[in-house]
Amino acid sequence: MDTEIEILGPMAVRCAGTVHHLQSAQARVAFARLVLAGPEGVTRDELADVIWPGELPPTWASALRTLVSRLRTFMAPLPAESTNPLAKLGGRYVLALREDVLVDVEDATRSVTAAQEAFNTGDVTTAARLATRAADRLRLPFLSEHEGDWIAGWRERLTEYLVTALEIASRAALGSGDHARAALLAEEATARAPERESAHRCLMAVREAMGNRGEALRAYQRLRRYLAEELGVDPSPETEAAYLALLGPSSPASPSGAPGAGPAAGHRPVPFTGRRQEMATLAGAWARAARGRRQFVLVTGESGIGKTRLLREAGAAMAAEGGLLLVGRCDENAMVPYQPLVEALDSYVASSPDDPLDAVCPSARGPLRLLLPSLGGPCAPGELPEQPVLFAALTQLLLVAASERPCAVLIDDAHWADPQTVELVRHLLRTTAEARLCIVVAARNDLPTSAQRRVRTGLDEAMLRFEHDGDGAEVVLGGLDLAATRTLMHDLITGTTPTPTRTTTTTRAATTRPGATAAGTESTAARLVRRAYSRSGGNPFMLLEMLRHPAGLYAVPPAVARLVAAKQAAIGHDATRLLQVAAVTGPSVAFDAAAGAAGLDVLAALDALETLLQVGILAEGSQHPDRPAVYEFRHDVVRQVVDEQVSDARRRHITSRQRQVAGPRNSPHIHSG
Template sequence: MNLRFGLLGPVQLHRNGRPVPVGTPKQRALLTALLLEPNRVVSIDRLVTSVWDAEPPRFAVANVRTYVNRLRGTIGDGDRLTARQPGYVLAVRDGELDVTEFADALRQGRRSLSAGRPDAALRQVSAALTRWRGDPAEDVPRSAALGPRLDALVEQRCLALETLAEARLMLGEHADAVAELRETVAAHPTRERLWGALMLALYRTGDSAAALAAYGQARAFLAEELGVEPGPELAGLHRRILDRDPALRAAPEAPVRGPVPAVTAPGCLVGREPELKEIVAAIGACPPRHVAVHGPAGVGKSALARHAVHTAAPGFPGGVHHIDLRTLPRPGPYETLVRLLGRLGLADDEIAADLDEALHQLRTSTTARHALVLLDNVTGEEQVRPLVTGCPGCRFVVTSRRMLAALDDVEHLPLAPLADDAAYEMLARLCGRERVDPAQASRVARLCDNLPLALEIAGKRLAVRREWTAEAFADMLAADEHRLDLLTCGDLSVRAAVDLDYQALRRSGETADGGALALFHRLGERGLADCGPAAAASLLGCDRRTAAAALGRLADLRLMEPLAPGRYRMNGLTRLYAMEMAATT
């Protein structure tokens, strides 16, 4: 039986290519809640709050079970929707849900854009947007439980539209972009990045008056509807158009031969000056030292490393190259080396098929022209050891969650969450200093655990949702059940970042990892953040040595952090994730 589910518009179900009526609004709300978490257990409590926004009826749980039974009949495959404590799970296969197809295509498009391939990005993002048929689950009443998750889908759609506009501008398709963007800003008038793209496209077609008029329209709308002025990025673009800044003109695209510098510095780095200086000093020292940056999910390792190699770039005539191992189908040393040699200008058929010979090619290519390489999102020493130890003409900066202690001749740099003043400064830069009350910004930062990823998402959401005050957003974040939903913006997600470590633990077949996984679930069941060997032994029903090993493994994966001998703690966002996972097992 072939099934297709759709949430990017009215809720849809197709069976063997034919539409099937889903049923009443409450039954559609139930299906929506299950499809927003495909292949994961959704608790009955969460289903109840998804179906009834106000006080649920006395027999709400029984009604949910009735709706589930009806939905099983509607789907026509009883094995797809099954009961599993403490709720139900809907099995969805690859290619059956428009939300996942859209997210995958958008992710590919953004990667292509980051890699300097706007033509591929345009195709991929255009394909992603064809999945949309209207507002997400537009025929389902917005409950407090469903609203934030459906809003997150709208954010992803807007991100796709912004990515599409950026790709068109990079390709020089300014006239086409103008027509497209006029419709887009009419549909999403609070998205300042879309207004900025329209202004830039108009300016590059030679219509600077229309570009300035577009700014006036954006400013008038924001003032009338939200009571705010345009943010610093849009206002800065307006000033540059008034000044006829030559940098705003589209640069002619020239053919590229040989090595391609592949690293640009991300926009907002705050509170990392000591670490930045340490990395730059190490790779520029005599003799130079490789640097390995490690820290938990969302702490800003990649952003710091990119800034560091960008800063040090003038000292490396062989170029600066960024290899994200997470994007490689098989992220081993040879696959990483092939990607790097390609960046250095070798064609695929010129790269040796043997690891040792390919290393020789790398040494030959970088003997006279030293190169600086960022190896991002490494999971184990074996992935990068041959490169780091076998190529004297390269300097390496490595990022990883856990400390790669077995790597030799590497300077290890731990990265912690931001200090309070740096967290405030990051929020202020992202959403505008005039919108950030210090007391409420501190609340937002605490609820984000001062993690740069969470702060970036919070700042961008506040920048886009100009009608939200920092206090209102902090109040929303304070609700544990919604915080991880709110900390999602386009392809940025705290939940997804933590999930990488959790899935690595689940996939492992080692005995110690089984104990660590069980402990993670026990802590989540009880909502605990702090734990030591004695408490862990009690939770697992085992001896202290086994419990200490489980705690150590969670610390290795950065799902917990050691505070003192025999004492570990999860940050608040990881604790919420653990609670979600405990509810699904």
């Protein structure tokens, strides 16, 4: 490019290797106005208003003519469509430059648009390059020595482009794994546009990806407070959804902590399906809470079954009805005392335009300042007041929140809660009976350790009283049924929701066979759905991981293998031996035969079996009074994971033991399914 006009920063024109500058500030602003007007040009009055944004001087007309004459002389070297680049046509001044003249403002804004398109198509490298180049230009000042409506409008427009470029560059850096750069860019975006919610959502996503969920929550809190104090509005539904997504470790489009659908599903958002009864239970509890009767709902289920997604959807529904959402989560080996309640109430304090401590008694303010990060906490556990003082302070603050509007406290991953947190939850339930409060706690029920069983026991004991009074309910999440699995797969693969007929379960697998008839297509699709349902047991996490795997439903997704490995690490030696025998045997196995092949006595085998039932790997199959008890894998893909881990030597040993246990005349009580 031979000629470039630089309006941003020190104004200059670069032409044929020579740099030209305008010495007069009035000439610079007039030149910028003419360049950015393009072929439409500007009237004499419009040009005068930019040069003299206040009151026009008495001799402005002659001064303008002189200035235009100087600009014609300055622009003479520029390549133009005619010998006179600055002409007056139809009462308007028009600067007719050739198309190959590069204007930095136009180039930067085009680069932002191109960067967004590249990012949307997955070209992260190109998006990062274009967005970074645009941001470097747009950071330069625009006519810093001048003011006026036209200049202010352009500055606002260029700031919007700059913040967009920073967001794209941040998300591209995040996609390439450069978290530090992504954070710096997102922080700059929020600093330049504190009211722009997309910039704060970008920062929230970066902080969460860095493993700092507390900082992600504080980014949301800063935005909420700014919007309340400066604009008097609440965050948008999209931002509230991003806030709710921080409840779990997954992306907003993913259910139950499961990654979103991948290539096999076309990266479509994961639909929420098959939980009508569970949502109705939560909606009923919320309605009773809104009428002034505190409610407690305990959501339980195995890993990946959809607890987090259920909380997210229920929370969104509660917020849509005007509820105040307070969200917290328990982390394994958390360092913050009473972590989920501290997180939930700190979010309320940080985002409140008023000082919530004004509404609590003076004796509660000190403990709250020691606990809540937005008030200067948390201090070391040894410096905290006695438990009754802390409980009373937190209860007061929660009651203040619930007095403003109906309040939902959503606590996820409660299986990691420490005993003190469980006791705090029970205290809150005992002391808030007349509050407009709904406490929803989600916990896994497939952990074998005694510590997690104690947590569950504490929550169960809390539930007893409230179930009896009609103020509590447990929602036990099982796998999706066949119809919900079909809906989920159909929506992900085709992008549409099937109507309730027998001829709409078309899937990719069903449409790839040339010349297939309608009946054949339906049969193929139905078989695919049944296979996916059988292998996943209706577990959304496992189902989605299989759908996203390039090799299809019959491969073992790495995420599922990691989940099974984590469960195996916690079950003990005897349970592992029994599990390996069951996996080699097939989808179902008779207890007596499996115990014998594993070399375990009856009591040891029973303990091992109970562990496998507890962690949700095996389930009781159909029982017959005259036959040995049979147990089945709840998820065929889990059986495949374990089976693939068994060495050939161990497989031969298991097969040999099975023959010995069965004896020469009797077939083993083993069922291949």
